[in-house]
């Protein structure tokens with residue numbers, strides 16, 4: 254019951270935020286310098302009649318509120334308008350490009366979670382030289398921006414060694430896997446370092462809690478102590494961090510897709526921003542914001558399962 | 573681990589595991605403990621015994637080494653700690669046990685009750701899990717039997733099986749300390765170590781918990797080492813008392829004799845600083861000064877700097893533990909114990 258109310262409140266909050274975001278996204282383009290009609294004509298001069306026709310087709314002379322509400326009404330029905338550049342419905346465009354991005358983000362997320370948690374865990378539990386070398390490696394990873402990582406990976410693994418293609422998205426599951434491996438690594442590197450460091454420090458902090466000593470004092474085997482009382486207690490932090498990780502992946506995918514010419518929605522956003530293809534920019538922005546919020550919603554809803562104190566309302570007592 | 577009389581339901585009632593009744597349940601001999609960065613041993617040769625079914629109190633001001641002494645019984649030592657001497661539980665030296673023997677000691681032979689029950693239980697796990705985990709994870713008992721035993725132990729501490737499914741955040745401090753006591757009883761231990769088990773509780777709950785501990789000790793036939801800075805509590809629950817100061821035993825003896833006629837100035841000072849039934853609280857005399865820091869090296873009697881009776885000898889020579897004349901069960905480490913006997917006894921009763 255409490256959980257249901259909690260969930261409903263979060264969903265309502267998300268809907269409200271999404272509405273606000275849609276307003277900002279639409280408004281930003283409305284306020285952007287330059288006249289949309291002149292972008293539509295790509296700089297060519299046009300007769301006043303042609304100008305008028307364009308203004309009418311895109312309702313550019315209507316008051317802002319009318320334009321916004323009309324757009325919102327269409328968006329709610331899944332209609333994001335037509336792309337100016339590609340002259341196809343924006344939703345078709347998104348549909349064809351979404352799989353690459355989702356696959357890329359999923360691969361990167363898997364790398365981040367598996368490697369990041371493993372490195373953090375090993376560093377915290379082993380200590381000593383192992384810990385120091387992990388710290389150095391993760392510092393390096395955190396200090397490397399994803400576009401630099403992209404260039405380095407391309408240079409080494411596609412140009413020099415020829416193991417992986419340097420661009421494109423591939424077809425079929427295996428083809429995509431092969432094409433997206435380097436982009437996924439480039440995308441994941443920074444976040445692997447980040448998650449490893451957070452996991453390590455959270456586990457070290459958790460090890461200092463008295464209940465860990467108590468578990469040892471009761472003869473619980475050391476591996477189980479680490480598993481059940483140290484790592485288990487970092488899951489809340491890791492989950493919260495996970496929301497942040499997915500959000501970062503969604504932003505950074507724009508850079509990485511561009512660097513590796515992956516035909517995902519990140520690359521689409523980059524291209525349509527330069528060509529002022531505003532229906533596409535609006536749709537992709539809204540989609541990314543929507544995914545952001547969905548991820549945060551999922552994190553919020555999972556948190557009470559991981560940490561019973563969230564629903565009990567006593568969170569903040571030391572873990 | 574086939575020789576597990578402790579896990580079986582029949583072993584609930586007191587079945588002494590000691591083959592030889594002469595062997596003390598706990599025997600600490602010459603325990604010295606060095607910590608990195610300390611100028612002197614934190615424990616400087618502690619001797620302490622607890623016989624089967626006996627209750628012994630370990631008292632002293634905060635920082636005197638009581639917790640380290642009781643934790644060493646389960647070999648829960650701070651990182652970098654170096655030990656000398658022996659800590660034998662039922663005749664076996666804890667300090668030289670291998671990992672498996674140590675786990676067995678901790679699950680079945682000796683159990684500890686900690687000061688703050690809210691810190692002692694993982695807030696993210698259910699009470700049922702806490703109670704049964706040690707027995708389940710050491711494969712000593714199947715989960716169902718462990719839970720059955722948990723229900724019985726909860727009943728023994730006056731809690732219903734409802735709490736099995738609850739989280740620590742849903743219980744009060746007093747209930748949690750009962751849970752911790754039930755957990756200590758899960759492996760049917762021969763020895764319970766209680767390290768200031770009531771300090772974190774409110775006054776009424778304190779009395780309940782101490783009463784419960786006494787009852788369970790009798791019912792289950794366990795020996796009890798009760799660590800406290802509260803002399804009143806020590807007197808109420810224990811047969812014998814050890815008074816500890818700066819990592820050393822200052823004085824030991826039967827509770828009544830020691831509190832009626834203290835033979836060490838530190839014991840007398842502690843008594844004067846403790847609320848007493850027949851002394852109004854206003855007349856409490858806090859002990860002047862502070863216990864010596866671990867950064868100081870000590871020569872002579874550790875208490876000399878705070879002692880009103882200290883002489884040159886006290887500052888130069890470490891007093892040995894000597895039997896009190898006429899009271900064979902008492903030991904005291906004070907150069908002037910004989911001379912001060914009447915004065916100290918008087919200071920406690922007439923003050």
Ligand SMILES: Nc1ncnc2c1ncn2[C@@H]1O[C@H](COP(=O)(O)OP(=O)(O)O)[C@@H](O)[C@H]1O
Nearest residue numbers: 607614633634635636637638639640641650866
């Ligand atoms: N983990 C530790 N690391 C360093 N010093 C410690 C540690 N535990 C205890 N000590 C020191 O050892 C001394 C005795 O501590 P403790 O046994 O906890 O005393 P008590 O329980 O009598 O209050 C204190 O001076 C304390 O600062």
Ligand SMILES: [Mg+2]
Nearest residue numbers: 635638639768
């Ligand atoms: Mg203590």
